[in-house]
Amino acid sequence: MPYRAAVVGAGITDATSPRKQQLSAVELCQQATWAALDHAGTTPDTLDGVVVGNIDGFEGTVLGARNLTRALGLGADLPVTIINTGGTTGGNLMQVAARMVRSGSHARVLCLGGPTFFGVRDLQSAINTNSPMIIEQPLGMGAYHMGAFAANAYRQRYGLTPEDLAAVVVADHEKASRNPHAHLRYTVTEDEVVNGRPLSSPLTQPMVCPVSAAAVAMIVADADDVDDLRSTPALIRAMGMSSDPYLGGGKGDFAEMQNLATLARRVYALADVRDPAAEFDVVEIFAPYAHMQPMQLEALQLAPPGGGVELIRSGATSAGGSLPTNLSGGPKCTNAGVAGELAPYAYAALQVMGAAPEPIQVPGARRALAHGTGGTFFQFENLAIFEALPRSDA
Amino acid sequence: MTTTPTQAVHWDLHYDIHLGATWSRFMDGLRDRKILANVCPSCDRVFVPPQAYCESCFERTDRWVELPPEGSLEVFTVAWHGFRGGPTPPYAIGGIRLDGASTLLMHWVIGLDFTEPTTLLAQLPAGSRVRAVWAPQRTGQILDIAHFEPDRD
Numbered sequence: 243m244p245y246r247a248a249v250v251g252a253g254i255t256d257a258t259s260p261r262k263q264q265l266s267a268v269e270l271c272q273q274a275t276w277a278a279l280d281h282a283g284t285t286p287d288t289l290d291g292v293v294v295g296n297i298d299g300f301e302g303t304v305l306g307a308r309n310l311t312r313a314l315g316l317g318a319d320l321p322v323t324i325i326n327t328g329g330t331t332g333g334n335l336m337q338v339a340a341r342m343v344r345s346g347s348h349a350r351v352l353c354l355g356g357p358t359f360f361g362v363r364d365l366q367s368a369i370n371t372n373s374p375m376i377i378e379q380p381l382g383m384g385a386y387h388m389g390a391f392a393a394n395a396y397r398q399r400y401g402l403t404p405e406d407l408a409a410v411v412v413a414d415h416e417k418a419s420r421n422p423h424a425h426l427r428y429t430v431t432e433d434e435v436v437n438g439r440p441l442s443s444p445l446t447q448p449m450v451c452p453v454s455a456a457a458v459a460m461i462v463a464d465a466d467d468v469d470d471l472r473s474t475p476a477l478i479r480a481m482g483m484s485s486d487p488y489l490g491g492g493k494g495d496f497a498e499m500q501n502l503a504t505l506a507r508r509v510y511a512l513a514d515v516r517d518p519a520a521e522f523d524v525v526e527i528f529a530p531y532a533h534m535q536p537m538q539l540e541a542l543q544l545a546p547p548g549g550g551v552e553l554i555r556s557g558a559t560s561a562g563g564s565l566p567t568n569l570s571g572g573p574k575c576t577n578a579g580v581a582g583e584l585a586p587y588a589y590a591a592l593q594v595m596g597a598a599p600e601p602i603q604v605p606g607a608r609r610a611l612a613h614g615t616g617g618t619f620f621q622f623e624n625l626a627i628f629e630a631l632p633r634s635d636a
Numbered sequence: 637m638t639t640t641p642t643q644a645v646h647w648d649l650h651y652d653i654h655l656g657a658t659w660s661r662f663m664d665g666l667r668d669r670k671i672l673a674n675v676c677p678s679c680d681r682v683f684v685p686p687q688a689y690c691e692s693c694f695e696r697t698d699r700w701v702e703l704p705p706e707g708s709l710e711v712f713t714v715a716w717h718g719f720r721g722g723p724t725p726p727y728a729i730g731g732i733r734l735d736g737a738s739t740l741l742m743h744w745v746i747g748l749d750f751t752e753p754t755t756l757l758a759q760l761p762a763g764s765r766v767r768a769v770w771a772p773q774r775t776g777q778i779l780d781i782a783h784f785e786p787d788r789d
Contacts, residue, residue, distance in 0.1 A: 387713060398757060441715075443716065
């Protein structure tokens with residue numbers, strides 16, 4: 243590989259509900275961008291590209307990303323690359339930026355995710371327009387309706403109860419309560435989760451992510467050209483993306499995440515990870531709905547089939563456990579669209595950089611796994627492995 | 637309480653999506669109460685709805701078969717909460733494995749007692765047999781199948 247790519251800076255704004263947010267999308271993106279530049283210890287003139295995303299239909303414009311970047315105040319000559327892969331847009335930003343850096347065409351690229359769900363009044367209607375036209379769209383499915391298919395299939399396969407799904411939510415909220423950037427920072431009980439408003443069986447409202455307003459930015463740079471920076475780089479040791487068929491009915495089995503399992507094998511091989519459960523110090527995965535985190539832990543070989551909930555209940559995935567997972571509270575507690583999808587990458591990179599928010603930092607974290615997913619019936623998956631790259635001049 | 641200044645933007649757009657040869661044949665079949673699928677010549681998987689190419693083998697799928705209007709319900713969800721422009725809740729959407737199909741067909745499923753929300757999975761456990769119910773007026777669209785109903789025979 244000619245060049246190595248690393249995350250050298252990340253900025254995450256505090257999250258709010260859209261109703262309470264006083265800033266525009268551009269203003270939030272500016273905050274995140276300048277926080278990332280400040281973290282890296284650099285200025286916009288060292289950037290030579292921007293990778294930014296939007297999701298058609300969610301923002302009342304199809305030109306959101308183009309106009310956004312222009313208004314950031316970074317300079318007039320920055321080439322902009324726009325990613326639009328629906329719900330995985332944010333997760334794919336770093337994948338694209340890292341390819342640009344690895345190829346040698348760019349040396350320092352800003353990845354920017356804005357608050358994509360921020361303005362849409364009829365979010366589930368907008369999401370239904372992303373469901374396959376002609377065949378599946380007439381049936382009426384928003385995001386959590388599609389998510390619920392897997393929740394029911396998984397429950398039936400392993401005999402899980404609503405309380406089992408609720409246990410995942412309880413753990414996520416407990417973690418989010420300690421993350422200063424999180425949106426839902428209150429704790430919940432299993433009873434409150436199980437008895438929440440039913441949305442699409444078996445999911446209740448507390449089992450489903452909120453709509454948040456926040457922005458996330460990261461700087462991906464040539465890992466061997468960091469002398470002018472002050473952060474500890476997070477080397478992107480391995481990464482990859484994978485896709486299922488477009489039609490929801492093309493999935494082989496809703497009770498397991500086969501596409502993610504395939505991708506994990508590929509990415510682990512690239513990083514020479516042979517015993518995943520033992521080799522990661524911290525994990526951040528895109529799990530907006532209660533059933534997703536246990537299923538993803540299983541697909542990632544971090545829990546045995548059907549054992550994801552038990553692992554979460556055991557405390558292993560909590561702070562101080564053997565496999566701290568989603569210490570940010572995850573998208574279950576903060577989901578700002580493209581920003582929400584980029585967030586697992588930002589938090590995982592910050593962990594190995596030693597720069598996560600102090601209450602959620604895993605002491606001495608050196609290797610992290612980050613994950614994103616989205617699209618119709620979560621057809622797209624993306625993964626990356628970060629490793630701390632101690633500076634030779636430190 | 638601070639106010640958050642917002643101003644409304646509204647989209648109301650119509651589109652005509654070209655079905656192409658493969659989905660047109662499928663839709664013509666529905667009008668005649670037939671569920672047509674096609675087959676990958678390389679891996680022999682049977683696709684319903686049909687698709688012009690096999691996504692695994694990248695082969696043209698030019699062999700057609702008719703599937704029976706019956707199959708197994710592998711998974712479903714009950715939408716308790718709908719959305720603007722969507723169907724009126726509650727409604728159940730299922731993934732149905734028609735006999736002989738390699739893919740699932742998504743469609744509405746009826747026959748659930750929505751007044752017993754805690755027993756939904758027990759009412760139609762994975763693998764329950766279901767049968768397509770044809771709409772009386774068929775115009776060549778997916779809702780020419782009105783829904784699937786449990787096959788309790």
